[in-house]
């Protein structure tokens with residue numbers, strides 16, 4: 497019996513303490529995609545794609561041992577799927593030694609955009625730097641050329657700020673101060689006031705964001721004379737939850753007052769055109785219903801809004817499997833011309849590895865996460881979305897397509913003082 501199975505490895509963060517446990521929704525999403533691609537008779541010419549996976553807990557060391565076990569236990573794998581920036585860094589740095597491509601569905605660290613260190617890495621999850629051209633675009637739109645930066649001292653934010661500084665320099669935007677903190681933002685926020693910062697880009701995880709917001713309230717760095725840019729992937733009511741548990745000294749009311757009017761940027765992970773049919777034949781809303789059904793069967797109380805981690809990123813995992821199937825399909829067609837197939841791949845066969853690389857590199861299809869295509873460094877090319885918190889609700893203000901430099905603006909922004917806050921103290925000459 498001809499063995500017509502193609503095997504790939506999967507490393508999913510499921511049950512850890514720290515980091516991102518997005519495998520909880522991303523693994524079921526990947527399994528949905530496997531069923532869908534294997535049901536297509538026009539893909540992989542009769543071969544079946546099989547996924548062998550294990551839990552990394554978002555820990556690089558455990559991720560490395562999962563990878564080792566996947567590689568040193570039969571059957572031989574053709575490629576690795578992975579999540580979490582820390583795990584992807586470890587896996588992608590090593591995978592080249594086995595001539596394996598690595599497809600990351602949950603890694604946002606800008607440090608991964610590095611072909612020298614990660615020659616076989618591709619990611620359907622956009623880099624955190626995808627926010628920066630959008631931030632610049634908004635500053636130009638509202639005439640802000642004097643900004644400040646407040647960041648948590650974490651690798652992902654440090655490298656994002658370096659990229660933002662480069663964009664600011666190129667666009668003639670002055671950074672009056674860059675404040676960073678480890679976990680207590682008190683001094684950093686006080687320094688912002690000293691430097692008369694008015695337009696501030698904030699880069700930190702959500703727990704630090706609550707601490708920052710309470711300090712902002714105390715130092716009165718909010719209201720009609722200030723504009724804050726926060727990250728858009730915190731949960732919607734992030735600024736009024738967990739206050740007791742995290743020892744936040746502000747009340748929910750004070751947090752809401754300080755948060756009013758702030759802007760957020762985030763990468764789009766669900767195709768915006770909800771009734772646009774994607775390569776799988778589904779719209780992104782069809783995908784949502786099927787994912788919810790799969791998660792209910794896995795025991796999550798979706799109807800009670802008990803979503804697993806990684807729900808937001810699930811389309812990225814679904815589309816990652818499609819990208820693999822389409823690339824393998826393209827590679828099979830090429831190999832067949834020389835009487836070969838992917839069954840001829842071995843960990844020392846760089847020739848076939850290069851064919852797979854070429855196939856993934858030229859990916860371009862409409863997935864449930866939108867157009868799936870990669871930059872020369874393997875980064876996901878993605879749209880970003882801009883929102884504003886108005887009356888305690890996030891309102892969509894627009895979308896930005898960096899590649900086309902096209903800002904779709906909905907003219908829904910509202911300012912506490914009724915007009916766009918200036919980026920500096922405006923001296924009004926006495927008449």
Ligand SMILES: CC1(C)CO[C@@H](CC(=O)O)CN1
Pocket residue numbers: 516518579580581582602603604605729809
């Ligand atoms: C948007 C977010 C939450 C950013 O972190 C990613 C995880 C990581 O980069 O380790 C998952 N998606």
